[in-house]
Amino acid sequence: MNGKMKNSALHLAWKTERRMRCCPPDNILYGENTKELREHLEHCFYCREELQQKEQYAKMPVFSVEPDKQGRKSPQPGQLWSLKQDLGGWGPKNRYYAPPLVVVVEIESNSVTVLQSCGEMIFAGDDDIPFQHEIKGFMQPWNQYSLCRDDLDTCYGTVADRSIQNILNPETTQTIEIGSLLWFFRQMEVETGYFFSSRAVTQLLAEHESEKRLYDIANINPQVMYRQLCDLGLVFQESIPSDCSVQDILFHAQAADDALLLAAADKTTNTDFALCFTMHGEKPENVQITGIHFTHWNPENGFLNVIGQLEKEMPGDAQIYVRLEVGGNSFNPVPGEFGIENDLIWALFQIGNIDVRKGVCYVRILHEQ
Numbered sequence: 001m002n003g004k005m006k007n008s009a010l011h012l013a014w015k016t017e018r019r020m021r022c023c024p025p026d027n028i029l030y031g032e033n034t035k036e037l038r039e040h041l042e043h044c045f046y047c048r049e050e051l052q053q054k055e056q057y058a059k060m061p062v063f064s065v066e067p068d069k070q071g072r073k074s075p076q077p078g079q080l081w082s083l084k085q086d087l088g089g090w091g092p093k094n095r096y097y098a099p100p101l102v103v104v105v106e107i108e109s110n111s112v113t114v115l116q117s118c119g120e121m122i123f124a125g126d127d128d129i130p131f132q133h134e135i136k137g138f139m140q141p142w143n144q145y146s147l148c149r150d151d152l153d154t155c156y157g158t159v160a161d162r163s164i165q166n167i168l169n170p171e172t173t174q175t176i177e178i179g180s181l182l183w184f185f186r187q188m189e190v191e192t193g194y195f196f197s198s199r200a201v202t203q204l205l206a207e208h209e210s211e212k213r214l215y216d217i218a219n220i221n222p223q224v225m226y227r228q229l230c231d232l233g234l235v236f237q238e239s240i241p242s243d244c245s246v247q248d249i250l251f252h253a254q255a256a257d258d259a260l261l262l263a264a265a266d267k268t269t270n271t272d273f274a275l276c277f278t279m280h281g282e283k284p285e286n287v288q289i290t291g292i293h294f295t296h297w298n299p300e301n302g303f304l305n306v307i308g309q310l311e312k313e314m315p316g317d318a319q320i321y322v323r324l325e326v327g328g329n330s331f332n333p334v335p336g337e338f339g340i341e342n343d344l345i346w347a348l349f350q351i352g353n354i355d356v357r358k359g360v361c362y363v364r365i366l367h368e369q
Contacts, residue, residue, distance in 0.1 A: 013120040014181050015046060021192050023047050024096035025088075030054065036090040043094050075104045075112055075152055078160035080135060084153045087196060092300060097195040101156065102147070103139045105164055111200070112152065116143040116193045117159075123185050125174030131159035143189050145197035146344065194296060198305060201346050202337070217246045217366070220282045229253045232287045234275075250275075250364040251323050255289050274310060274345075274363035276318075285369055292345070292363060297356075303334075304351045306361055310343040318367040322347040326359040340365065 022044070023029070028037065029047055041048055075081060083099035091097045102114035115129075119137040124130065129139040135157060176183050226240055226249050234253040244252070255275065272294060278286040296307040304324065320340040324331040324347075331349045338347035345363060 013122045019046050022095040039094045078158050078164050079104050080156040080159045081152045082154045083151050091195050110149050111146050112149050113146055115139040127174045135159050143193050145193050147200045220246045222246050222249050225249050228284055251362050276365040278369050279366050280369045299356050302352050304349040304356050306347050308345045313343045315367045318365050321364040323362045324349045324359055326356050
């Protein structure tokens with residue numbers, strides 16, 4: 001294929017993928033003239049064109065493969081699944097977020113870890129993983145997230161063997177030119193995954209928090225906690241007011257510089273850290289520094305949605321406290337809209353019009369010995 005033909009094929013593939021990821025299905029496009037649809041049409045040439053050529057419209061399938069005739073069954077690693085269509089909906093950037101096909105990586109009791117997938121091989125990079133069986137397409141190891149197990153709808157077959165965990169860290173990485181179609185494609189794919197994963201995480205963490213016994217710190221004496229944290233080697237940059245709460249004490253406590261340097265050198269290059277306290281009754285017996293990789297930091301409509309992955313999994317009884325600091329402003333998360341599960345943390349902050357690009361998210365985790 002010469003350069004001109006390849007460029008033409010790439011743009012056609014881009015149009016197809018963008019239509020599938022960002023545009024509403026027929027029943028909405030040709031249905032009620034809603035505010036969301038009008039705003040979408042203002043920005044989407046493709047849908048305006050489709051409306052003008054309604055009689056000639058033919059929907060293109062993502063994959064030329066029939067769903068598994070056995071219908072719904074228990075998911076297994078390596079299987080390709082569709083998501084329930086009612087999960088789709090209007091979202092940021094005047095887009096209709098259509099559920100993608102995903103490959104199951106890991107299964108928990110009520111959640112699954114998945115890789116998003118794509119059927120247009122022209123967008124496959126060196127760090128993508130082609131399907132290993134008859135179905136055409138590839139998995140995106142750079143676009144891994146969690147979903148509710150009930151979000152899965154139909155199995156399309158197996159596209160990877162069960163050792164899929166062993167191929168998630170390829171040595172080869174794709175160099176992508178900023179502003180290229182491949183760059184825009186990957187931005188779109190990540191944004192699509194985030195739309196569905198963020199809502200699933202909210203539900204999963206809400207379910208987890210409702211089942212979990214919360215560790216009660218209300219009866220702990222703040223001044224006693226202050227002395228105990230000092231005994232553990234933590235430092236305080238300023239004097240603590242007498243009316244500080246236990247949560248305030250936890251957030252004011254910082255690891256010493258040499259401890260942070262040791263943690264960074266010993267574990268990862270993360271510059272964000274959580275303090276994890278092992279509690280014996282009301283007394284902190286030990287503190288560990290755990291790196292955090294913030295995978296999502298998304299301000300939208302006066303709120304900031306933060307999702308982070310810890311270096312280590314936390315015990316099932318772990319309880320999280322989160323606070324956002326931006327300049328001289330402090331924000332606690334929206335009540336009930338934060339949590340922790342295994343190595344995943346999540347919080348939603350109401351920030352108004354505050355610029356949070358230089359914000360710092362402090363994380364403190366408590367669990368029983």
